[in-house]
Amino acid sequence: MALPEQKQSATDTRLAGLALPTGGWIESNRREALGRVTSMGLPQRRDEYWKYTRPDMLLDAAAPQAALLESGESPVFDEIDSLKVVFVDGVFDAEASDDLSLDNVTIERLADIGASDIHWAKSLYGELEAAGQKPVERPFAALNTAFASDGIVIHVTGRPSKPISLVYRHESESSDAIMHHLLRVESGAELTLLETGPAAARFNHCTEVDIADGGTLHHVRAQGRDHERKAVTHMFARLGQESVFKSFTLTVNGVLTRNECVIELTGDDAIAHVAGACVGDGEFHHDDTVFITHDAVNCESRQVFKKVLRNGATGVFQGKILVKAGAQKTDGYQISQSLLLDGDSQFLAKPELEIYADDVACSHGSTSGAIDEEALFYLRSRGVPESTATDLLTLAFLAEAVDEIENKQLAEDIVTRLENWLARRR
Amino acid sequence: MLEIKNLHVKLEEEDKQILKGVDLTVEAGKVHAIMGPNGSGKSTLSYVLSGRDGYEVTDGSATLGDQDLLDLEPEERAAAGLFLAFQYPVEIPGVGNMTFLRTAVNAQRKARGEEEMSAADFLKLVRERAKALKIDAEMLKRPVNVGFSGGEKKRNEILQMAMLEPRMCILDETDSGLDVDAMKLVSEGVNALRSEGRGFLVITHYQRLLDHIKPDVVHIMADGRIVKSGGPELALEVEHNGYSDILSEVA
Numbered sequence: 001m002a003l004p005e006q007k008q009s010a011t012d013t014r015l016a017g018l019a020l021p022t023g024g025w026i027e028s029n030r031r032e033a034l035g036r037v038t039s040m041g042l043p044q045r046r047d048e049y050w051k052y053t054r055p056d057m058l059l060d061a062a063a064p065q066a067a068l069l070e071s072g073e074s075p076v077f078d079e080i081d082s083l084k085v086v087f088v089d090g091v092f093d094a095e096a097s098d099d100l101s102l103d104n105v106t107i108e109r110l111a112d113i114g115a116s117d118i119h120w121a122k123s124l125y126g127e128l129e130a131a132g133q134k135p136v137e138r139p140f141a142a143l144n145t146a147f148a149s150d151g152i153v154i155h156v157t158g159r160p161s162k163p164i165s166l167v168y169r170h171e172s173e174s175s176d177a178i179m180h181h182l183l184r185v186e187s188g189a190e191l192t193l194l195e196t197g198p199a200a201a202r203f204n205h206c207t208e209v210d211i212a213d214g215g216t217l218h219h220v221r222a223q224g225r226d227h228e229r230k231a232v233t234h235m236f237a238r239l240g241q242e243s244v245f246k247s248f249t250l251t252v253n254g255v256l257t258r259n260e261c262v263i264e265l266t267g268d269d270a271i272a273h274v275a276g277a278c279v280g281d282g283e284f285h286h287d288d289t290v291f292i293t294h295d296a297v298n299c300e301s302r303q304v305f306k307k308v309l310r311n312g313a314t315g316v317f318q319g320k321i322l323v324k325a326g327a328q329k330t331d332g333y334q335i336s337q338s339l340l341l342d343g344d345s346q347f348l349a350k351p352e353l354e355i356y357a358d359d360v361a362c363s364h365g366s367t368s369g370a371i372d373e374e375a376l377f378y379l380r381s382r383g384v385p386e387s388t389a390t391d392l393l394t395l396a397f398l399a400e401a402v403d404e405i406e407n408k409q410l411a412e413d414i415v416t417r418l419e420n421w422l423a424r425r426r
Numbered sequence: 427m428l429e430i431k432n433l434h435v436k437l438e439e440e441d442k443q444i445l446k447g448v449d450l451t452v453e454a455g456k457v458h459a460i461m462g463p464n465g466s467g468k469s470t471l472s473y474v475l476s477g478r479d480g481y482e483v484t485d486g487s488a489t490l491g492d493q494d495l496l497d498l499e500p501e502e503r504a505a506a507g508l509f510l511a512f513q514y515p516v517e518i519p520g521v522g523n524m525t526f527l528r529t530a531v532n533a534q535r536k537a538r539g540e541e542e543m544s545a546a547d548f549l550k551l552v553r554e555r556a557k558a559l560k561i562d563a564e565m566l567k568r569p570v571n572v573g574f575s576g577g578e579k580k581r582n583e584i585l586q587m588a589m590l591e592p593r594m595c596i597l598d599e600t601d602s603g604l605d606v607d608a609m610k611l612v613s614e615g616v617n618a619l620r621s622e623g624r625g626f627l628v629i630t631h632y633q634r635l636l637d638h639i640k641p642d643v644v645h646i647m648a649d650g651r652i653v654k655s656g657g658p659e660l661a662l663e664v665e666h667n668g669y670s671d672i673l674s675e676v677a
Contacts, residue, residue: 380499
């Protein structure tokens with residue numbers, strides 16, 4: 001079926017600037033993904049799924065410039081003992097990275113796995129992304145699978161002694177990075193994956209996570225402070241029986257950030273938690289789009305998203321829980337809340353539940369509000385200055401999302417970033 | 427120490443006069459009680475003094491020492507030594523009680539140009555003062571007033587008072603929602619803070635709180651004014667005869 005003219009031309013424009021990496025088994029996976037892109041076309045403003053977020057800046061052939069942020073702040077998670085994998089403007093930097101060897105895990109560069117004839121990732125590359133195109137299309141993810149120039153491939157076979165930390169540096173004002181990561185967590189294995197840094201002027205990240213029965217992945221991400229950053233990210237996760245996936249994202253600043261998270265609970269008794277805290281001031285647009293499918297019995301899913309917005313910043317939340325027929329005893333929870341620090345900011349929320357099983361417990365809530373005047377007065381009456389009191393209440397608002405991070409050291413580091421952000425706005 | 431002169435206050439939102447000329451002086455070291463029927467303006471007086479929004483002072487003054495209270499922000503009034511124990515203490519989810527106390531203590535010290543209290547000194551002090559009020563470590567860790575019983579909330583108010591060491595304390599119906607034991611505990615906490623340099627203004631409906639916190643002076647407030655003042659015996663008179671006798675007497 002032919003695409004509408006405008007969509008066709010936008011897609012052609014974007015693809016014209018890209019070259020599909022060739023060679024190895026991976027090329028056919030890439031070509032299949034390219035087929036998905038050309039048949040779907042890239043998102044347009046009129047597309048329902050992009051109603052609240054304009055995709056224009058993601059469609060331009062060249063990345064719009066983004067000034068580098070000079071900051072005296074040490075990188076997030078710098079103090080955490082981890083194996084660091086560094087990418088500069090989307091390109092793996094071996095010099096800056098640690099040696100990629102760690103117990104109970106195999107770490108490879110995406111560019112290296114395509115060459116070998118037999119590789120465990122052969123079937124996985126693009127598989128979860130392709131599956132995630134239904135029932136809602138995610139063309140930027142398919143584009144990523146087709147054109148990703150770098151990324152990391154992680155095979156977790158046990159419990160590595162420390163987290164793997166992906167560090168994204170941004171050094172060129174016009175960099176356009178497309179990165180694709182693959183993770184396979186084997187039965188009973190457990191990994192903590194950290195992601196941090198501004199990455200590039202514009203970036204498109206796609207991560208496919210396959211968690212086998214009883215496997216666990218903790219994911220904590222801190223998206224960097226660059227004001228002019230444009231980003232679209234996708235996280236596709238497939239969860240086996242009794243597996244656990246917990247993901248938290250902090251977003252500070254950024255003209256445009258769209259984080260999509262697509263989770264399939266395919267084994268009984270699996271647990272998926274996704275949470276996010278974002279703070280935006282002025283020219284800031286942040287979109288959390290989550291789609292969780294329950295396709296097994298007695299699974300638990302939880303979404304907790306909090307946004308603090310001021311000076312005309314915009315927050316978007318599109319969260320869906322789909323409970324398939326037969327996914328009995330599903331426990332689904334979803335909350336999205338915004339704290340609007342002034343009258344110019346806005347929060348657009350679209351919570352959705354679609355349930356085909358009859359024995360489930362699903363709840364969702366969404367609120368927008370200002371600082372609680374009663375609480376503010378109470379704090380001030382005890383001598384706490386208004387600005388400090390507002391900061392305390394703002395952090396308290398975000399706490400419910402930050403509390404989703406199990407590792408207290410990581411959570412504290414996130415809180416420090418939030419405190420710094422508030423302090424810079426005094 | 428606290429001097430209120432001819433204070434007239436109306437609600438900002440509606441054109442309704444609540445206080446119609448309050449005159450009151452609380453000396454250092456003294457406990458004054460204000461009693462009065464519902465709607466007489468007792469709580470409004472406490473809110474206006476502490477700087478809550480929504481009220482407009484149309485005439486009169488209120489000073490603490492040499493400071494004009496009405497000119498100050500709520501936090502400045504607190505730093506000047508004013509403390510209001512709320513009738514309904516506010517729950518603040520997400521803010522730990524300990525963090526709250528420490529932030530408040532140090533903010534006031536900073537405002538007064540004093541050195542901030544170290545974490546260790548603070549911890550020692552708060553444990554000691556909490557113990558006297560039977561506030562356990564668990565209550566200190568929990569978010570401010572969240573899930574606290576009525577009695578726990580009021581004890582938490584007194585703990586804040588003990589930590590902040592104000593020179594002028596206003597207690598707004600601190601007895602409401604307390605059982606006999608809790609009232610005793612709270613009163614003991616207040617009595618322990620009585621000192622030469624500190625004044626108290628205790629607002630209450632009932633005489634029973636005044637059995638525990640013995641006032642030096644009792645005022646009867648009605649329709650936005652102090653209509654009668656006297657010694658502790660005035661509270662007993664109210665207890666026995668109600669307000670109507672006094673009100674008809676002064677009418």
